[in-house]
Amino acid sequence: MTTIEKAITPDIDDSHYQSKTLVCDGNEAAAWGVALARPDVMAIYPITPQSSLVEYLSQFVAEGIIDAELMNVEGEHSVMSALQGAALAGARTYTATCGPGLAFMFEPYIRTPGLRLPMVASLVTRDTLTPQCVWGGHQDAMLVKEAGWIQMYCETVQEVLDTTTMAFRIGEHPDVMLPVNVNSDGNYLSYGATGIQLPAAPLVDAFMGEKNVNWHAALDPERPMAIDPLTGGAGGxxxxxxxxxxxxxxxxxxxxxxxxxxxxxxxxDRIGRYYSPLVEEYRLDDADYALVTIGSMTGAAKDAVDLARDQGEAVGIIKIKTFRPFPVEAINRALSKVKAIGVVDRSVNFGWNCGPVYQETLAAAQRLQRFLPSASFIGGLAGSDITVEHFSQVIEDTAQLLKGHHYDEPIWINRND
Structure with a gap:
């Protein structure tokens, strides 16, 4: 057995193919997800609330759980630049960042999808400066939503582990060949500990298949080539x-x-855990109206919907998992079932004075060729909680849309006036 198999399974018998129960937070879960994907090269730089994730990776390399080259570089710009070289040479690559670290990484970050490099990067999302803030929010990830990276948001710690491993296979698919961000909410998932199931390494190896991460360009001294040539200019x-x-x-x-x-x-089919890959519908089939959520807030929203259902309210949830590419058809299948929506964001769209998920959802709804009453809710900024009580109020406010009420401004959750 390899070291990771020994860490996950105690014997070579049937238990070799059994999952193992762990109690860990989202950052450790992401590190286990990376370990199961068997990367070749990782470059890291710590930043709150991602720091413990890369500390776990360092520990795993030191213990032999991950057999990979680990580069401790001087900053996030170098992180992404180093990984580009590794990926161009055919390595399976990984990193993690958030907030100002993502901003520092931006130049090589936006170059990566243009090079069609299928690396994976965890974004442990946080709000942005200023006022000074090191706490969770979605503003950093939303700021780079047009950079060309695939973006998937996780609701639970278990989903962080599973999605991180799946992200490598998604990005490396010959029909995709693009980098993938696995987004987990800072504070709530990064530091929230819960029980998870760690799948057995042989099962994941079979799922991943033969490694073939760079079929379109692999730097080789015996086969020189130009990468990223200048496309303009005379004679070009x-x-x-x-x-x-x-x-x-x-x-x-x-x-x-x-x-x-x-x-x-x-x-x-292989591991036994199924997720809605693009959009999850929760108690939607007989709903008159719905909340649209993204990320870890969805758990509290489901509890609030269950309570409202007990009181006779016909409300459901549309949870977005894949945000880039935006799943227009899947969203519209869900939207076609309801008469009104309330969209809850943990970030803001400054240009439209609303949440970015709200704006995207309305843009998709235009293809339905019908007016859909809607409201934008903004909350959970700077690590603040969106509780069941908050969502109960969101449900009450959204229900007013069915009675003809209209909201000219976004409704701010947990703001001190």
């Missing part, structure tokens, strides 16, 4: 090549919707 290929690259990226993003669904199904 010009803007048409650039447009071809962009079209190819867009095709890869749209292909990812299918690949994400296929990968989640195969994970469920």
């Amino acid at each position: 290929p010009g803007p048409s090549m650039f447009a071809n690259y962009r079209k190819s990226q867009c095709d890869g993003m749209q292909n990812a919707l299918r690949v994400i669904e296929e990968t989640h199904k195969d994970w469920g």
